[in-house]
Amino acid sequence: MTGAEMVVQALKDNGVQHLFGYPGGAVLPIYDELFQQDDVQHILVRHEQGAGHAAEGYARSTGKAGVMLVTSGPGATNAVTPLQDALMDSIPLVCITGQVPTTLIGSDAFQECDTVGITRPCTKHNWLVKDVNELAGILHEAFHVATTGRPGPVVVDIPKDVQFAKGIYTPPQTAPRTSYQPKVQGDLERVKEAVALMASAKRPIIYSGGGVVNSGTEASHLLRELVDLTGFPITSTLMGLGAYPASGKNWLGMLGMHGSYEANMAMHDCDVMVCIGARFDDRITGRLNAFSPNSKKIHIDIDPSSINKNVRADVPILGDVGRVLEDMVRLWRATAKADKKALYPWWEQIAKWRARDSYAYKHNSDVIMPQYAIQRLYENTKHLDTYITTEVGQHQMWAAQHYGFEKPNRWMTSGGLGTMGYGLPAALGVQIAHPESLVIDIAGDASVQMCIQEMSAALQYNAPIKVFILNNSYMGMVRQWQQLLHGNRLSHSYTEAMPDFVKLAEAYGGHGIRCDKPDELDDAIKEMIAVKKPVIFDCRVATLANCFPMIPSGKAHNEMLLPDEATDEAVANAIDAKGRELV
Amino acid sequence: MNAQLQPTGSAYFIAKETALPETHTLSVLVDNEPGVLARVIGLFSGRGYNIESLTVSETEHEKHLSRITIVTRGTPHVLEQIKHQLERIVPVHRVVDLSVRAAELGQDRPLERELALVKVAGTGDARVEALRLADAFRASVIDANTEHFIFEITGKVSKIEQFIAIMKPLGLVEVCRTGVAAMNRGPQGM
Numbered sequence: 120m121t122g123a124e125m126v127v128q129a130l131k132d133n134g135v136q137h138l139f140g141y142p143g144g145a146v147l148p149i150y151d152e153l154f155q156q157d158d159v160q161h162i163l164v165r166h167e168q169g170a171g172h173a174a175e176g177y178a179r180s181t182g183k184a185g186v187m188l189v190t191s192g193p194g195a196t197n198a199v200t201p202l203q204d205a206l207m208d209s210i211p212l213v214c215i216t217g218q219v220p221t222t223l224i225g226s227d228a229f230q231e232c233d234t235v236g237i238t239r240p241c242t243k244h245n246w247l248v249k250d251v252n253e254l255a256g257i258l259h260e261a262f263h264v265a266t267t268g269r270p271g272p273v274v275v276d277i278p279k280d281v282q283f284a285k286g287i288y289t290p291p292q293t294a295p296r297t298s299y300q301p302k303v304q305g306d307l308e309r310v311k312e313a314v315a316l317m318a319s320a321k322r323p324i325i326y327s328g329g330g331v332v333n334s335g336t337e338a339s340h341l342l343r344e345l346v347d348l349t350g351f352p353i354t355s356t357l358m359g360l361g362a363y364p365a366s367g368k369n370w371l372g373m374l375g376m377h378g379s380y381e382a383n384m385a386m387h388d389c390d391v392m393v394c395i396g397a398r399f400d401d402r403i404t405g406r407l408n409a410f411s412p413n414s415k416k417i418h419i420d421i422d423p424s425s426i427n428k429n430v431r432a433d434v435p436i437l438g439d440v441g442r443v444l445e446d447m448v449r450l451w452r453a454t455a456k457a458d459k460k461a462l463y464p465w466w467e468q469i470a471k472w473r474a475r476d477s478y479a480y481k482h483n484s485d486v487i488m489p490q491y492a493i494q495r496l497y498e499n500t501k502h503l504d505t506y507i508t509t510e511v512g513q514h515q516m517w518a519a520q521h522y523g524f525e526k527p528n529r530w531m532t533s534g535g536l537g538t539m540g541y542g543l544p545a546a547l548g549v550q551i552a553h554p555e556s557l558v559i560d561i562a563g564d565a566s567v568q569m570c571i572q573e574m575s576a577a578l579q580y581n582a583p584i585k586v587f588i589l590n591n592s593y594m595g596m597v598r599q600w601q602q603l604l605h606g607n608r609l610s611h612s613y614t615e616a617m618p619d620f621v622k623l624a625e626a627y628g629g630h631g632i633r634c635d636k637p638d639e640l641d642d643a644i645k646e647m648i649a650v651k652k653p654v655i656f657d658c659r660v661a662t663l664a665n666c667f668p669m670i671p672s673g674k675a676h677n678e679m680l681l682p683d684e685a686t687d688e689a690v691a692n693a694i695d696a697k698g699r700e701l702v
Numbered sequence: 703m704n705a706q707l708q709p710t711g712s713a714y715f716i717a718k719e720t721a722l723p724e725t726h727t728l729s730v731l732v733d734n735e736p737g738v739l740a741r742v743i744g745l746f747s748g749r750g751y752n753i754e755s756l757t758v759s760e761t762e763h764e765k766h767l768s769r770i771t772i773v774t775r776g777t778p779h780v781l782e783q784i785k786h787q788l789e790r791i792v793p794v795h796r797v798v799d800l801s802v803r804a805a806e807l808g809q810d811r812p813l814e815r816e817l818a819l820v821k822v823a824g825t826g827d828a829r830v831e832a833l834r835l836a837d838a839f840r841a842s843v844i845d846a847n848t849e850h851f852i853f854e855i856t857g858k859v860s861k862i863e864q865f866i867a868i869m870k871p872l873g874l875v876e877v878c879r880t881g882v883a884a885m886n887r888g889p890q891g892m
Contacts, residue, residue, distance in 0.1 A: 244791075
């Protein structure tokens with residue numbers, strides 16, 4: 120079997136049905152093999168970054184590994200952004216790159232780059248395959264490493280002569296390498312300790328994250344069960360939305376910089392915090408030395424380096440969220456009796472915070488408010504089988520605030536890296552995995568232009584993605600920060616030459632819709648849903664709306680800036696000089 | 703209620719570090735495969751950790767295992783992070799903080815030794831003095847002619863530093879050091 124044949128065989132043996140890629144000189148032997156089979160479908164993108172984000176969307180919405188195939192040199196360097204994105208958000212992504220022949224490595228050959236060197240810090244692991252007889256084993260190991268433990272991206276770099284060379288193919292084996300043994304089962308004593316602490320809590324909160332989604336649907340069920348059993352309030356990070364339903368009665372909304380007032384206040388004032396599969400990111404904690412000062416913290420995570428990294432855990436539990444939750448639910452049932460009455464004062468306090476209605480905005484009957492656009496999108500799609508992706512910026516935060524997610528794996532967004540241009544290709548990946556579902560990219564006018572070329576790929580594969588652009592002609596979040604931090608000097612955050620998105624959609628062969636009147640919005644959204652081909656929806660929204668509530672830089676959770684308090688003066692004084700240096 | 707908007711004057715995500723940095727010696731057992739050292743070094747540079755000394759060599763040939771000894775400096779919190787970050791690297795088998803282990807065993811610090819080659823050129827009194835001092839430090843002469851010596855010296859880092867400092871006025875030409883090799887006292891392995 121040749122190396123190229125082995126690649127295709129290994130894809131099949133690892134259950135791959137779709138891969139996203141772009142051909143080039145150094146991967147032509149693999150493309151030749153793909154041509155001669157029907158089991159694995161290749162999706163041709165228009166840019167390697169698009170392949171990566173599409174594979175991420177595919178992975179996030181299915182729970183399986185996403186696979187991308189690119190050529191050497193520029194193909195590999197274009198893959199760097201999605202690789203780092205997948206690393207930050209723990210997305211299983213297998214990236215196969217072509218490389219110049221082994222005899223030319225190091226000679227500055229055409230389209231040569233040090234792929235394993237460049238991708239070393241942005242992958243969980245990577246390999247340069249120099250011997251065809253090691254290729255199959257490495258590919259199987261790559262899938263194993265990408266999908267187990269804390270999931271992440273891997274790169275397998277295959278020189279062209281190895282693709283041509285003949286060797287022995289070995290099927291996937293169960294014995295992984297001895298140095299890589301992620302610990303999945305939590306220490307039972309620690310879980311007991313956690314349950315006892317939770318049972319004694321007067322002001323508890325559950326803070327869940329993307330780890331619950333990564334752990335599989337069973338983990339989400341267990342999380343819901345734990346919330347029901349304990350009666351604890353629950354908040355979640357951006358990455359964890361959907362693990363607990365937004366319609367659930369214990370739901371406080373997202374926490375963090377643009378999270379809800381009640382979620383952040385409850386985090387600040389709680390006495391026991393149960394962190395499940397989240398990593399105390401700086402967008403979550405605000406000022407660290409004022410972060411939830413009076414609480415005991417339980418931290419469940421599969422990655423030992425996440426525990427005690429930013430915030431010290433009183434009860435650290437190392438293990439897979441699903442397994443630990445299973446033990447936790449079982450032990451709670453057996454030992455702890457939920458004294459839900461004891462939590463009444465806490466819930467009363469939360470109700471007061473909730474009454475502040477921190478996501479409120481002033482409705483306008485002449486102009487579409489961006490929050491209103493998301494709300495109408497939600498109301499018109501919530502009964503459908505819907506998947507949402509986003510780009511990065513204000514629209515992303517408004518989507519997180521105003522779109523209610525009921526299930527895990529329905530929300531694809533670039534959280535850790537904050538990659539503008541993620542949403543459109545991610546929507547393509549999701550649509551390929553779920554051809555019958557409604558897939559919407561909630562986009563901003565600036566972000567969407569970063570990978571808009573994948574509209575062409577969506578047309579090619581009849582992937583009827585809906586690109587819903589909140590168009591305010593600004594890089595809204597950049598402008599918001601300039602208003603807050605830089606004396607309202609809007610340096611290069613206004614796009615003077617905006618394309619006509621309707622014509623652009625039509626140029627690609629898709630369908631374009633424009634709407635700028637609040638009373639026409641519902642009909643326009645219904646039209647978007649009804650069209651069975653890719654749509655770009657140019658939703659013209661209020662140009663100067665800003666995203667609140669917000670924890671300004673250098674502030675604690677209980678120092679949120681609420682929308683009704685965000686006067687020009689309050690905004691101007693919200694961040695002091697030291698906070699200004701720190702983003 | 704929410705009007706606490708006076709400047710807090712503190713950083714957003716960097717709490718002021720009050721803990722004092724310590725120097726620790728780590729032993730890292732890795733699969734000896736291409737790029738493994740680059741992964742370890744890249745981790746240190748990428749996350750802003752210090753490397754004061756680093757040695758690496760294959761120690762178990764049939765298993766292709768190498769042992770990397772790293773002397774690093776940081777606060778206890780950073781040192782804990784370094785250990786966990788190293789453990790995340792796929793070809794890393796084990797990471798032992800020898801300094802922590804020594805403390806657990808009731809010892810002051812792990813055994814640490816370094817080897818240095820020291821070239822000294824000169825004539826007359828300086829030459830005689832160099833040879834006399836080398837003898838006092840139990841450094842051996844491994845190469846010489848009428849104008850120079852090359853000494854081989856083994857010992858604690860402080861001893862080697864001292865020897866090099868003394869040789870400086872006596873015609874020190876160049877120094878090559880191996881970096882620290884270390885293990886814990888007692889019968890147990892790492």
